Amino acid sequence: MATMQDVARRAQVSLSTVSYALSGTRPVSDATRRRIEDAMADLGYQPNAMARGLASRRSNVLALIYPAMEKGLGGTVAEFVSSAADTARENGYHLVLWPFRTTQASEVRDLVRQGMADGVLLMEVALDDDRVDVLHEAGVPYTMIGRTRDVTDRPSVDIDFGRTTDDAVGHLVDLGHRHIALVNHSQATVEDGYAPTFRAEEGFDAAMRARGLEPLSLRVDESPEAGRTAVGRLLDAEPRLTALVTMNEIATFGVVAELQQRGIAIPGDMSILSIVTSPGVGAMSNPPLTTMHAPGAELGRLGVQKLLSLVDGSRPSTPNVLIPCALEPGSSVAPATHGDGRPDGGLPAR
Amino acid sequence: MATMQDVARRAQVSLSTVSYALSGTRPVSDATRRRIEDAMADLGYQPNAMARGLASRRSNVLALIYPAMEKGLGGTVAEFVSSAADTARENGYHLVLWPFRTTQASEVRDLVRQGMADGVLLMEVALDDDRVDVLHEAGVPYTMIGRTRDVTDRPSVDIDFGRTTDDAVGHLVDLGHRHIALVNHSQATVEDGYAPTFRAEEGFDAAMRARGLEPLSLRVDESPEAGRTAVGRLLDAEPRLTALVTMNEIATFGVVAELQQRGIAIPGDMSILSIVTSPGVGAMSNPPLTTMHAPGAELGRLGVQKLLSLVDGSRPSTPNVLIPCALEPGSSVAPATHGDGRPDGGLPAR
DNA sequence: GCGTTTCGACGAAGCGCTTCGACGGCGCTT
DNA sequence: AAGCGCCGTCGAAGCGCTTCGTCGAAACGC
Incomplete structure (x- = not known):
């Protein structure tokens, strides 16, 4: 050579x-x-990359700490990773994968000290996450995908759960729906400090209340069976239900199956709006689901750009960004009816 | 520091x-x-990783050239990447992502020459793939996931399409099915030199002929609509069809929807066996599909191990490995009937 | 015409590690 | 008692690059 x-x-x-x-x-x-x-x-x-790195103290490598990918198929994750790698590449950086969970903060610290990476991208941040503290203390540039509980002065990009849930509820309400429930992620994710579960619930509740409606939501395990069970529980709690917002891909398929088995037509009797999901997943259902796509690719790109602006101070540091999911029409949402085919009435007085 | x-x-x-x-x-x-x-x-x-790398001429980095992830959600891909990163990590290596398509052989060569990676893992190898030649000539250790047309003396791990299709056909024939068709990937993948499409077709044809049956297969675009259309075409070609082997996740959902719409019961009138698919995808269908799972995680682990054995000659180099997909029972395959509920007859004379 | 800039190029000192050759001291043999 | 080998340790030479200080020559000013 x-x-x-x-x-x-x-x-x-x-x-x-x-x-x-x-x-x-x-x-x-x-x-x-x-x-x-x-x-x-x-x-x-x-x-030679090593020699260059040694002499300049810059490796031109960014690390991506990514989730275990245990639950679910990770369409959004794949999209994100792919887009982050592309963006890094375009800027002359390599992206290395660091598979570490929330509990492995010390491993992260050791790796950071080895100077292999100029900056770190942290996916699926928990509400309280030691890894973030480690990075902060080590003084390594980093950017979170997602947010810890308190996000002040910590660089991040994330899904705008507030706007996403508000858009979802707004869309359904515009179609005349009044009794809407949220099929959320599981209790287990809550115990892991998985932020999206919290933020979606908060956002959904707020969106409903802002419209003078009563929020109803359920934490459902990530399995089709749990989705089936959820249908019964929700209908027991509120028989007048005409629409479901789901943000649990696996459970959603169970929900659809159970509704069909009970002879409840989608979207005739029940509208389903699947939020924070990945492209293609909606198409796998019959009827194809109306979805709100998680901006995986966009987050990947913005996350890397933000991180790079911190790594080489040249670029101006952008403020933290929140991106809502985008509505993608499918065939699982329709105007509300009273179960007799007549559209629902107008909005209740606020 | x-x-x-x-x-x-x-x-x-x-x-x-x-x-x-x-x-x-x-x-x-x-x-x-x-x-x-x-x-x-x-x-x-x-x-310090850079200093170590410079002095020892070993970066402790493996590169993963991975596919564009355009088509499909890449459940298998995600599984593979994740497992490869884990295995690399366990062996003290980093895994970096190199997003390069078949046509970007020269970019691959440049990157290799920078000495950032000690070895390269190459996913979704095409039947004729310049990237492989580049790596071969550069003398960098590499391992293919998948295989080029001629695989002699080129290290690889891959799905055993021959055994997978034979197992699939065998399973269906054991259940009395005689008229079986393959819903394959699209013509476009063939034109890209996408090997699995070829190998599945070959394997399916061979498996059918070996049992004295007439193979029937269709190349179908990766979309639910194409899947729906395929049903009609297949039934026109062979009305006695009682089972479908599908290896096109997206199209499979269209196939299922179309069959249900036509009042053809799954698995009562038509069995569906989805092969080379990713965990969880089958569960999303209703009824849950019987599948043959692609060994993504296993390929990731074995691929890295094989590559590492080439990188530090210490470990003995293993021969190339082919791993079949594993049958996972679902509810979309049942014994064949003549449409009147009676099981089909025995095997024809070979 | 001579001092002073300016521009372009050079040499050398690291960056933090691996690795080779060498060497002192110990216990052993004969 | 002298010689030998071996074990554990040390010093120094790079690995291939970045970067600082310097310097010759051309360009400029008055």
Whole structure:
């Protein structure tokens, strides 16, 4: 493998001049630059990443601490990872995968100290997350995807659960629905401090109350069976239910199956709006679900950009961003009826 | 950040002794080793990855060239990536993501020359793939997930499509089915040189012929609509069809929807066996699909292990491995009937 | 015409580690 | 008692690059 020294010899210049020509840190005359470029091309020269990293104290590597991917298929996660890797690549960085859960803060610290990564992207942040503290103390640039409980002064990008749930409820209410329930993620996720479960619940409740409606929600395990059971429990609690907001992909399929088995038509008798889901998942249902897509790719891109702005202070640091999910029409949402085919009445007085 | 020199000073030994204590390359007395370990613990020392890499010419990084993830949700892919990252981590390696398609062979070569990775894992290899040639010529250790057309002397791990399709057909034939069709991936994947489409078709045809049955298969676009259309075309071609082998997740959902709409019961009138699919996808259907799960996690683990055995020649190099998909019972496969509820007859003479 | 900038290029000192050759002291043999 | 080998340790030479200080020569001012 050709070294910079080889290039220098061939171009009849000193090693340092080659370095300056490559980095542009100091001016190099056009004639010299051309000779150097020719030499590099002839030799197929590529700078050695390790040497560069050692000398410059910059590895050009970003680390992505990503979730265990145990629950669910991770369509959004895959989308996110892919987009983050692309964006890193476009900016001359590598993306390395660090599979660490919330409890492995010390492993994260050790790895960070090895100087392998210039910055860290942290996915699926828990409400209280030691990994974030470790990164903060270590002084490594980092960006959270998601947010801890208290997010002041901690760089992050996240889904805007408030707006997403409000948009979802608003959409259904506009169609005349008044009795709407949320099929949320499981109690287990809550105990793990999984933030989306909290934020969706809060957002849904707020959105309902803001419209003078009574929120009803259930934490449901991530399984089709749990989804089936949930249907019964929800209908017992509120028989007048005409719409469901679901943010639990696996359970949603159980919900759909159970409704169909009970002869409750989708969307005739019951509308289903699946939120924070991944592209393609809605299409797998019959009828195809109306969904609100999680902005996985966008978060990946913005997360990396934000992180890079911290890594090389040159770029201006952007404020924290929240992105709502986007409504994608399907065939599982329709105007509300009273069960007799007549559209529901107007809004109650607020 | 503490350096090895700091540790040496604190432990009252020379720099090189610390290095030997850490690597075990040369013997170090117990007393000295203890002093060094104490010093490292006191200082919270972690060896610098770049310096180590430069001096040893080993980065402890493996690169994963992964597919664009455009088509489909990539459940299997996510599983694979996750398992590969875990296995790398367990062996003290980092996994970096290199998003490059088949056409970007020169980018791959440049990156390899930068010495960032000690080895390369190549996913979704096409039947003819320049990236493989580039890696071969560069002399970098690599392992393919999947296989090029000619696989002799090229390290790889892959799904055993032959056994998977044979198991699938065998399972259905054991249940009395005689008229079985394959819903394959699209013509577009064939044109991209996507190997699984070929290998599944070959395997299915062979499995059918080996049992004296006439193979019937269709290349179907990756969309529910295409799946719906396929049903009509297949039934036109062979009205006596009682079972479908599908290896196109998205299309499968269309197939199921169309069958149900036509009043063809699953599995009463038509059995569906979804092969090379990812865990959880089957559960999303109603009834839950009987599937043959792609061994994503296993391939990830074996791929990394194989690659590592090439990277540090110490481990013995294993022969190439093919792993079949495993049958996971669901509710979409049942014994064949003649449409009148009676089981089908025995096997025809071979 | 000579001092003073300015520009472009050079040499050398690291970055923090691995690894090779060497060497002192110990226990053993003869 | 002298010689030998071996174990544990040390010093120094890089690995391939970045970056700082410097310096010669061309360009400029008065």
